[in-house]
Amino acid sequence: MIRYSTVGLLYTRTCPLACRHCIIESSPKATEKMTQALASEYIKVVPKYSDQLCFTGGEPLLYYNEILPLIRQAKELGLGVSLVTGAGWVTLAKPHIARERIRLIKEAGLDALVVSWDSYHEEFSPPENALLVVESAKEVGLSVQVRGVMSATGPLPRIEQKLVSIDVKYQKQNILRLGSAATLPEDHFIFGGIPKTGGCGTIFQPVVEPDGKVYACCGPSRSSRSETSPLILGDTAHESLDSIFERATNDPILEAIATIGPHALFNLIKDDPELVGVLPIRERYTGICELCLDMNDVPAVVNKLRARVSESQVSRLITALRLYHQSSPELRAEVQCPM
Known part of the structure; x- marks a missing residue:
């Protein structure tokens, strides 16, 4: 059985910000939120499938008083715990509140903090908000990194320069x-042909959303258009999270996405005569996620993929790559499939 690198709890879709690039479509108008009791039940399931838990959103720190005991619970279960924040909850007129909250989540057991900070966030939240959170985390010894989504114009140099000066990692990704x-x-995007990448490093980072839906990754998979897509793992309103994860960790398509990647899967079936006019092919892409979504949204394509990944030669390659990734997880994104 595959073990997840982390499990995300999207505690709320509500966010003080309404960033135009938000893949979760969070905003002040998005009202979905987990109950603390339900989140607690989800957390009990996580250790069976992962060593890591991440609180995300929306803005989980809008519900700081609920998140704090959940962090403690996760730590008591032996989990490493991280949290993603957009820093929109910060009040610059009262910086002591932000510092105190960061100190207390660190004391509760939070291992890592990810701060979202880029030009899109700055349309709604001043850079001083993010910087205050980053510096507060460093002051209390909390591991912190900043994550930014880049438009076609690239990152803001002053953000990178500031983070370099305080020795904080900036993880950048294209929109x-x-x-x-x-x-x-369209001028926000970098368009290209089918991206030729290796295994996907996020497909084994499932996320539970406030409405009970469970997706294979945080963000892209929630754009699935077909309820039968393998990227939609299940719904806790109808099935236990344990059952959903048990099934998903044994799904060969998801394992193939993680190991050989969507591009290799596409190459396995692109010349199949039965898929002429059925296999979605775009003229241009903004990323590999679009290819992954398109293939998994078409039941006939999914059936072909399941047949191909079950073939002995492909199955052996996937198994070999899985073992390699387990021994060298930091190299996952660098592996290029020979297909």
Whole structure:
């Protein structure tokens, strides 16, 4: 059975910000939220499938008083715990409140903090908000990194320069035309042909959303258009999270996405005569996630993929790559499939 690198709890879709690029489509108008009791039940399941738990959103720290005991619970179960924040909850007129909250989540057992900070966030939240959170985390010895989504114009140099000066890692990723970003003008995106990448490092980072839906990854998979897509793992309103994870960790398509990647899967079936006119092929892509979504949204394509990954030669390759990834997980994104 595959073990997840982390499990995400999207505690709320509510966010003080309404970023135009948000793949989750969070905003002040998005009202979905987990109950603390339900989140607690989810957390009890996580150790069976992962060593890591991440609180995300929306903005989980809008519900700081609920998140704090959940962090403690996760730590008591032996989990490493991280949290993603957009820093929109910060009040610069009262910086002591932000510092105190960061100190207390560290004392509760939080291992790592990820701060979302880029030009899109700055349209709604001043850079001083993010910087205050980053510096507060460093002051209490909390591991912190900043994550930014880049438009076609690239990152803001002053953000990178500031983070370099305080020795904080900046994890940058290109914007995808998904979620709220689907309505952005074309000049925000870098378009290209089918991305030729290796295994996907996020497909084994499932996320439970406030409505009970469970997705294979945080963000892209929630744009699935077909309820039968393998990227939609299940719904806790109808099935236990344990059952959903048990089934998903044994799904050969998800394992193939993680190991050989969507591009290799596409190559396995692109010349199949039965898929002529059925296999979705775009003229241009903003990322590999679009290819993955398109293939998994078509039941006939999914059936072909299941047949191909079950063939002995492909199955052996996937198994070999899985073992390699387990021994060298930091190299996952660098592996290129020979297919």
